[in-house]
Amino acid sequence: MNKTTEAKLVIIEDDQTIREGYTYLINNTSPYSVVNTYSSFDIAKNKILKDQPDVIILDIQMPGTNGIDAIPQLKKLLPQVYIIMLTVHETEKIILEALANGASGYFTKNTPSSKIIDAIKEVLQGGGPMSPGVAKKVITSLQKNPDSPLTKRETQILSLITRGKDRSQIATELFIETETVKTHIKNIYVKLNVNSKADAIKVAKNNRLV
Amino acid sequence: MNKTTEAKLVIIEDDQTIREGYTYLINNTSPYSVVNTYSSFDIAKNKILKDQPDVIILDIQMPGTNGIDAIPQLKKLLPQVYIIMLTVHETEKIILEALANGASGYFTKNTPSSKIIDAIKEVLQGGGPMSPGVAKKVITSLQKNPDSPLTKRETQILSLITRGKDRSQIATELFIETETVKTHIKNIYVKLNVNSKADAIKVAKNNRLV
């Protein structure tokens, strides 16, 4: 077992059975060692600095502070730590929140144990391990709507609007007149059935038009 | 070999060696069959409808239409097709563009062949297979900056600004006065060293503050 493959883990998870199961598994079938486990973040936060884990396996549903909110706090305590979510939650919203907050990986609880060990290896090597279904949702969240009613130019202008540019800035960027931008915007509004920038952005986001 | 695991593939890739290598490999070590290969999208586009592939393995750098631009056109021709990118490009920008355009998976060319076959299986099962480094970049693109200079309220207001809301809409949504929103915005501008909505959004996006 060489130095580069070793790592210290902490598990924060309110279900004792799962905690013990993963601890046993990781300690006995991998080069990694579980140095501590906690049943909630609120209990962990005052002690985890002594553990100095390289990786934290984190649940979301827990008594007190939930896992999503725990992520930035854990990162503040241990800036270099990798956090792998292990949870039953797999809605797009929660997945994206966890990743936005600083999680490095995300797995659902039906994941086979061997995959979790692979995932630990992967985060340590700078990867971003995810369950297939999670990866799918992440990709979906990035995908544009291929059936947009907008033309290329309109899409471009709407995109600049979502970046907060005003008409004259858009005109400069696209080498066209402010009045032309205005015409496009009017056409966008008609197509999206809105009559303000804010509503256009809302429709654009809801329908992934940009 | 049962029906549910079978699938027809097409490879679009300008390097003949790679094309032939993957064709041989997939046809001989997996339940999938490569029904055709093309050296560019421009050649493929008039013939691929006859192939009716379930999955397309697609390169980016090709003569004529590049792989990124080919994705929406392929999706238009074959709405149900899964597209797996296989390319040397791994900049965040290109990865995100490919996924935004409708790719279902993304691999770099140093990926072992066995992983490509796993990836085909995964897309067919509705997953989103990616190389570890790609997944990492996708996750990074979603992560917020934990060292934001903004307070919680300021971040919240900046986020609403990025959604195109004006001061009065923000005030209504947060149950505070328009003047308070204005004060927050002024403080945000000072912290971000900007003096307009557009610039604030730009800084927010560049530094992932929201």
Add this chain to the structure above:
DNA sequence: ATTAAAATACCCCTTTAAGGGTTAGTTTTC
């Protein structure tokens, strides 16, 4: 070669939002 769609541009007009400066009370949080 034609023609429909898209992109370009300009005019009128009114309303409202944005941004700068300044001060100050209240509530959280450490």
Add this chain to the structure above:
DNA sequence: GAAAACTAACCCTTAAAGGGGTATTTTAAT
């Protein structure tokens, strides 16, 4: 109990947004 955050209000000027209409040029598809 001090600091930071959140709240709220007043002054002011300028710039932007949005609605109406019309018209030319360019591009893409048949």
